[in-house]
Amino acid sequence: MDRSLQQHIRDRAEGVCEYCRVPDEFDPLPYHMDHIIARKHHGPTEPDNLAWACFACNNQKQSDISGIDQEGDPNTPVRLFHPRRDDWQTHYRWNGAILVGLAAIGRVTVDVLSINLPHRVGFREFLIEEGVFPNAQ
Template sequence: MEHIIPRSLGGDDERENLAASCYRCNEFKGAKTHGIDPETGQLVALFNPRNQTWNDHFIWVNGGTHMTGLTATGRATVISLRLNNDNLVEARTIWIEIGWHPPLLNT
């Protein structure tokens, strides 16, 4: 589980502050709550799955192997959490082949 607001910054262990996360994404996020949008250069809040909708900020590209940010938040999150790292892209490729990916998302 990932702390949306890290404990080191005053976040708690309540459900509203937790999100499912793979080990690698959790490691890349660390204590970050903000990241740089590569398009604007602005510091923006990272995606919060508790109060934001995935489809508003991201899309799947390259047949579903890569994630692209649609907004400053989406772009900063993709870069900060390294959501297109080689391991994830390789895993998504396998998941696509067996029909597990991309996930069906609520709009």
């Protein structure tokens, strides 16, 4: 992997996972360059298709590009949040350490990336208690 490209992607994100917003400096697991549109779907390895992602988000997302909104039509896939094209604050808000999707794209991304698994919420609660993780971004 191109180290300078990876450094650019990390610096652009200021070291923060572009999905769950946990800073890499506090996460013991390595962060990765996520292909927003996976290579298997012909997403290029270019900055416009890359995001900085924590191990958990990246590992859950894999090559997914969509999901089914549990509050919507079970037969209609909804695309995932696109960190380059979508505004994070338009799609999410924090309820303490729980990430809430404000509409279908946010809900599906929280679901597919398992952002609110109990151990992930617990880790963010710890960061909030330590005063290093803002609960409103």
